Amino acid sequence: MAFPLPRGVTASEIAFLAEMETVTIVPRQRLEGLELLGGPVEPLVPPRRASLPLWLALLLKRQRRANIIPPAWLHPEPLALILEVESQHQDYKNAFSPPPPLPGQPSILDQGALPTARPQYTPDGNRYYAAPPFLPQNTAQPVASSRDPPSLPFHWVEVGNLLLEAASDDLMDPDQIRRLLKDLREVRMAKMRSGIDVLDAAATGGGGVALTGVGSMELGEERGFVTGVVDGLRRIGSSKEQARREQMAEQRANGGYNGTQDDDEEEDYMEF
Amino acid sequence: MDIDDILASVDHGPGASRESAALDHQLLTRFWVSERAVTEVLPWPAPLMERIMDRVRKQIETIEDLAASSDILTTDNPNLNLRLSILQTDLARTQYIVRSLLRARLAKITKYSMHYLVHLASRNKNPSETQSTASQNPNQQPADSVPDISSLTDLSPLSESEASFLHAHQTLLAGHYASSFMGAFPRQLRRLDDNAGGTSMIQGPDLKEVVFVRCLGAEVPVVVGGEDEEDGDETGVMMRMGDVWVVRWEGVKAAWGKGEVELL
Numbered sequence: 001m002a003f004p005l006p007r008g009v010t011a012s013e014i015a016f017l018a019e020m021e022t023v024t025i026v027p028r029q030r031l032e033g034l035e036l037l038g039g040p041v042e043p044l045v046p047p048r049r050a051s052l053p054l055w056l057a058l059l060l061k062r063q064r065r066a067n068i069i070p071p072a073w074l075h076p077e078p079l080a081l082i083l084e085v086e087s088q089h090q091d092y093k094n095a096f097s098p099p100p101p102l103p104g105q106p107s108i109l110d111q112g113a114l115p116t117a118r119p120q121y122t123p124d125g126n127r128y129y130a131a132p133p134f135l136p137q138n139t140a141q142p143v144a145s146s147r148d149p150p151s152l153p154f155h156w157v158e159v160g161n162l163l164l165e166a167a168s169d170d171l172m173d174p175d176q177i178r179r180l181l182k183d184l185r186e187v188r189m190a191k192m193r194s195g196i197d198v199l200d201a202a203a204t205g206g207g208g209v210a211l212t213g214v215g216s217m218e219l220g221e222e223r224g225f226v227t228g229v230v231d232g233l234r235r236i237g238s239s240k241e242q243a244r245r246e247q248m249a250e251q252r253a254n255g256g257y258n259g260t261q262d263d264d265e266e267e268d269y270m271e272f
Numbered sequence: 273m274d275i276d277d278i279l280a281s282v283d284h285g286p287g288a289s290r291e292s293a294a295l296d297h298q299l300l301t302r303f304w305v306s307e308r309a310v311t312e313v314l315p316w317p318a319p320l321m322e323r324i325m326d327r328v329r330k331q332i333e334t335i336e337d338l339a340a341s342s343d344i345l346t347t348d349n350p351n352l353n354l355r356l357s358i359l360q361t362d363l364a365r366t367q368y369i370v371r372s373l374l375r376a377r378l379a380k381i382t383k384y385s386m387h388y389l390v391h392l393a394s395r396n397k398n399p400s401e402t403q404s405t406a407s408q409n410p411n412q413q414p415a416d417s418v419p420d421i422s423s424l425t426d427l428s429p430l431s432e433s434e435a436s437f438l439h440a441h442q443t444l445l446a447g448h449y450a451s452s453f454m455g456a457f458p459r460q461l462r463r464l465d466d467n468a469g470g471t472s473m474i475q476g477p478d479l480k481e482v483v484f485v486r487c488l489g490a491e492v493p494v495v496v497g498g499e500d501e502e503d504g505d506e507t508g509v510m511m512r513m514g515d516v517w518v519v520r521w522e523g524v525k526a527a528w529g530k531g532e533v534e535l536l
Contacts, residue, residue, distance in 0.1 A: 003372075003379035008484075009308050016368075020301065031351055035334075036362040037327055039294025055365070056358060065354070102488065105513050115490045115513040119531070122299060123292055124319050127531045129488035134298045199518070202482050206496030206508020208519035211484070219484055219516075219536055226518060230482045 008223045014216050018158030019055035020133040024069040024140035026050075027060070051139055054159065058166050068167045071138040071153070074160060076173050078150030079180040085149075086187045094195065096188060096213030100137050100151045103130060107148050132216075157185065157217035188215070192222055199226065203233035204241060296323050297366070302534060304373045309484070309535040310521050312477035313380045313388065315429040321370075328366060335359050380477065381434060385442045386418075386464055387476035392427060392435065393419030417463040418442045479522040487511035489532030494523040 009017065020038070027044035034041040042050050049069065052060075060066035073079070085097045106113035119127040137153035153159070160181050168174040195209070202209040211219070234241075299320055307314050335356065342352050381388060418439070421427075427435040446464060454462050466473045493507035494517075511517050516536065527533045 003375040005308075005376075007309065007311060007481075009305055013308070013372075016365075017301070017305070029351075031354065034355065034358060035293070036359070037293065037324075037331055037366040038297040038362055041358075055361065059358065059361065063354075099514060102514050117488065117490045117513060117532075120295065122295060122320075123323070124317075128295065128299065129531060129534075130298070131302075131486060131488060131534050134301075202518040202520070204508075205480075205520060206494050206506065206523055208494055208509050208511070208517040208523075210511075210515055210517050212515045212517075214516050216536065223484065227482050230518065234480060234482075 006224065008227070009220060011217065011220050014155075014220045015158050015162075017133055018155035018162070018216065019053065019058070021054045021138045021153075021155055021159055022051050022134075022136050023054050023057045023071065023138050023159075024049050024051055025057045025060065025066040026069060027066045029065050031065075049140070051136070054138070054162065058162065061167050061170075068163065068170045069140040070163060070167075070171050071159065072140060073138075073150050073152060073156070074163060074171065074177060076176045076180060079177060079184065081150055082152060083180055083184050083187065086184060086191075094191060096191065096211070098151055099213045100135075100153055101148070103135070152184070152213070152215065155216050157181075157215050188218060189221075192218060196226075196229065199229050200233055200237075202230045203237055205245075292323075293327060296320060296327075300324055300366075300369055300373075304369045304376075306528070306535040307373055307376050310477075311380070311481055312384075312479060312521075313377055313429050316427075316431040316434070318431060321431075324366070324370065328363065328370070331359065331363050335363065377434065378437070381430070381438050382441060384476055385438055385445070386474045388430065388438060389419050389421060389442055390465055390474055391476075392421050392424060392430070395426065417465045418446050479525070480520050482518050483521045483524070484536040485511075485517055485519060485524050485528075485533045486536055487513055487515045487517070487533055489513065489527070489530075492524070492527045492532050494519050495526060496523065 026049055027046045029044070029046060031044040033043040038053060041052060041056065044050055044066070057066065057068050061068055073082075082097055085092055089097075101107055102117075104118040105115045117129055119129050122128045132154035138155070138159050160177070163171060164174055164178055164181075171177055192211075192214070195211075198209055201207040299317075303314070303317055303320070338352065338356055338359070342356065421435060421439055424435075430438065449464070450462070464473065490513050492511045494509050494511065496506040496508050508523065509517075509519075511519075511533070524533050528535065
């Protein structure tokens with residue numbers, strides 16, 4: 001057996017990914033810059049703040065070589081506000097609170113503004129859009145404008161728990177934060193469960209179910225269940241879908257559709 | 273050290289700059305998550321993996337040099353042990369991703385071995401030719417139905433070593449089947465790619481399984497049906513930037529290829 005794990009990243013792999021998030025630290029000692037495989041690390045000069053990947057910040061924190069400045073969202077006030085939105089707000093009765101915007105995405109306050117995706121280019125010439133965990137969503141001062149309402153980043157469960165566990169003395173009122181995180185988990189988990197009803201939409205071709213604002217660990221928890229339900233629904237509905245497809249093909253044929261069918265190959269893979 | 277290493281140390285190429293190390297790391301991480309999320313084998317990103325493995329080799333050398341210098345000058349640099357442990361942790365994390373990625377691919381390749389062999393062979397030559405010559409062979413063996421892919425140049429989505437592993441694996445497996453039970457079958461039932469009665473014996477990955485995606489482009493439509501179907505240009509729901517959706521893999525595969533969606 002080459003690989004025993006199921007499809008989709010597992011909980012420990014998600015935690016591994018969350019450790020790539022960037023956090024802000026205050027170093028307690030000097031350390032020259034390092035060229036890591038994950039990218040260069042800036043020199044540490046106390047008391048100047050530095051941005052490091054979370055795994056490195058935790059390594060330094062455990063050896064008492066640095067203090068971690070908690071992410072902007074990991075304070076009692078923003079968490080209480082998000083919890084209020086999640087549980088009380090009319091618009092988010094059945095949806096998660098909005099996630100932090102991606103680079104180029106308009107703020108939640110600018111309704112109607114068009115998003116402008118800003119791609120980087122890879123050395124192979126392909127487009128690359130940065131996404132969590134490689135966005136500064138867990139630094140002490142997020143790049144997003146300060147008028148944005150607080151929001152939970154993609155890896156909020158993992159980052160929150162790792163920091164509570166390893167750096168609770170750096171957090172403001174850790175017990176309160178722990179309580180709020182737990183409440184948030186429960187409110188959002190209930191939403192995830194109640195959303196099972198609409199999964200039928202994802203079982204049809206071209207359809208889908210939106211889970212915008214979901215956290216990585218929350219996805220990981222529900223992945224097996226959701227994919228299982230949707231694939232079951234798809235099998236049940238496959239004859240219906242086939243009939244609909246044939247009907248549409250017939251309509252197209254009557255409307256003078258002239259496409260050529262290539263059925264000499266079983267699969268037609270795309271060339272990248 | 274051979275001539276290639278010397279050349280590599282002189283010619284850094286486009287992959288040697290510091291920014292591209294960070295970018296390649298992000299690309300590798302994203303590709304690993306994608307590979308773990310879907311049932312089929314994704315196209316092998318050969319240039320990216322070459323750059324990554326090149327950096328891993330260089331990093332190992334750096335660590336070895338540092339470790340060697342620590343034996344001689346213990347008091348010279350108090351941070352040496354810390355630096356070493358950071359570098360080693362970083363190396364282990366990258367190696368873990370590469371290992372997990374390769375193992376996930378191997379698991380899929382062995383699971384759908386016949387599918388990928390036939391797929392590779394069919395794209396490079398006329399598929400009816402093998403079928404007709406093989407059925408006339410009086411000493412039909414299961415191993416005969418394993419297509420020969422040694423002369424192929426286009427191995428997408430597999431890498432070269434994966435393709436040779438795939439062929440060796442399937443040849444061994446066919447030989448084993450033949451000696452354990454298939455040799456006792458009637459001649460016409462000995463093929464591993466039998467499709468008598470309209471049912472193909474070859475199992476392929478299910479492209480209709482759902483995946484979780486995040487939309488990274490401004491607007492990305494979900495395609496109805498896969499790209500191999502006649503109504504492949506028909507679109508369903510529209511995903512907007514930053515949205516997370518549960519959709520069929522075949523509906524977003526083309527967008528994934530363009531980098532406009534990310535698998536979660």
